[in-house]
Amino acid sequence: MIVIGQGSFARVHLVHSAETGLIAAKVMNKSLFSESEWDAAEAFQKGEPIPFVLKYFAQMQHEEKVYILLEFANMKSLNQIIELNSVLSRGTIRAIAKQLIEGIRLIHSRGLIHRNIKGENILLHQRKSGRVYIKITDFGLAKFQNIIEQTMQMSLKGTPLNMAPELLIGDGNADSKVDIWSAGVVLFQLVAHEYPIKSTNISDFQKQIQLGALNRPIIIKDDLFWDLLENLLSFDRTKRFSAEQALQHPYFTSTQALNEISQESHQIAATAQLAKSNGDTNITIYDIDPSYKHIDIHLNPGKIRIINDQDPNRKEQERLKREQEEKDQQLALQLQEEYNNRFNMEDVNKIRTEQLNDDNKEKDKDNQNLRNRGQQDGLQQIVQYIETGDRNLRGVGFIRQIENIQQEKDGISGRGIGVYPQST
Incomplete structure (x- = not known):
């Protein structure tokens, strides 16, 4: 087996x-x-x-x-692609971003908040046609929006370094915009190979959020992509993009974006359109839209092969990665402790008890x-x-x-x- x-x-x-x-x-x-x-x-x-x-x-x-x-x-997950520190083509990054944000839009349209968007929970699947689609998974922490709206407070669950500021150092009030922030973190990692906030202690973390500004890595050269990230990673959730707003950003709709769609993607979309015309009911609107297609990641025996892979100093990168993981873990523990100290835990426990009672009512079923x-x-x-x-x-x-x-x-x-x- x-x-x-x-x-x-x-x-x-x-x-x-x-x-x-x-x-x-x-x-x-x-x-x-x-x-x-x-x-x-x-x-x-x-x-x-x-x-x-x-x-x-x-x-x-x-x-x-x-x-x-x-x-x-x-195929594997986006996290394994991030760990390779590989340089993805502009078209690949745009297609991944569009699929991810559209996936989140559809999740929200069904009344859900995922609450744990991260690279490990975004899988990749390649069809016979060559199309590669992301697959958002792990809904173990998902909540229905109407339940969250009843309390206006979201418990601290998920991966701290992917969490929105309002969950970590805010008042705990949150909404579906937490998924948008987490998506911004994933896209930032795909290109910059690091988290957008790199602090190793809680005071620096708070200071960066209070400043309300992101540092633009040198490796991010696309101005439209950076503008999109700034709106996905807005520290003020009231100004942060919704998924619908993000999909209308020039990064996806500009002439530059349209010109960078590969000929292969157009051909795949045309083939899908023909199949749909011939009665294939499995063809979706995403199959016939070439802007969702250009992901230059292909299956290789037991591995992922990435177009434009540039990785000259693997051992040094692995050492730095281990060091960063240790720092990230320390920060995550500090953030959890800060969260517990910040809120009136009696109120938080009351909310959790109410939620537990509701859960217990369903246990018999x-x-x-x-x-x-x-x-x-x-x-x-x-x-x-x-x-x-x-x-x-x-x-x-x-x-x-x-x-x-x-x-x-x-x-x-x-x-x-x-x-x-x-x-x-």
Whole structure:
């Protein structure tokens, strides 16, 4: 049985079924499962499909474990691209930015706030056509906007260095703009290979936020891109762009942006348009829009290959990266302590208690919901195989040798399959 990812809280298996093709089966202890993750996933079952959000197919409980079937993204995550410190083409950066912001816009349009946008939670998937789409995943911290509006306060959850200022040193009042800030951090990292705020202690961090200005790295040469970042990373959330505003920015709509769309992207879009005209109902508006296409990242045996890769001093970069990670961790701990000291913890605990009580009201429904959602024969077969190792089950085939697998839908040959992120 192939384990494609293993973290502190879950293990992910690569499986195959006739109905869905290659999928990921996420296994975790029931005590660690957040029902809100599935509630968020169900919000995307309604309306038009969203290609920039990882699909959830089914879930069920077996004894003390929960099994979740997810779409399999056959490339790695944006975080692994960031760690390579590679120079991406302008067209690639723009396409990633547009897909990410459009994905967030669609998440918000379904009434959700993700609350944990970061490189590890943005996967990449390449289709047979050559199109590469991002896949936003991990909705374990997601909240419905109407619930947050009732309290006007959002708890400190997520990754501190990706969090918006209003969560870290503000009054705790927050809204969907926290996702916009986090998206700005990811895009900043893609180009500058560092966080926009590089302080290693809480006082410097507060000082930078109070100054309300970002330092522009020399490596960011595109003026339109920098202007977009300044609006995504506005320290004042009332002035920060919404996703809709960001998509109308000249970085995406200018003549320069249109001219930098590759001929290959135009050809892929034209092919999709022809397929749609011939009755292909799987073609979306994003397939026929070439501005979403130009991502020059290709599958290579077990790795990601990036166009324009420039990496002359790998060992030194790795050393600096380790040092920065240690500083980032220290800062994260300081920020958490500062947050706890800043708020009246009696009030915060009261809010958390109310939320916990609401959650407990749903607990009695959870077991039945999990079982109801897991009645599909295929899912039960998958669970049985993971538990028993019985390879003779009907209706499901586990991948035994990745090298021999070829997925018809997406045309991905075995050795090109990427690895599901470790941070599951």
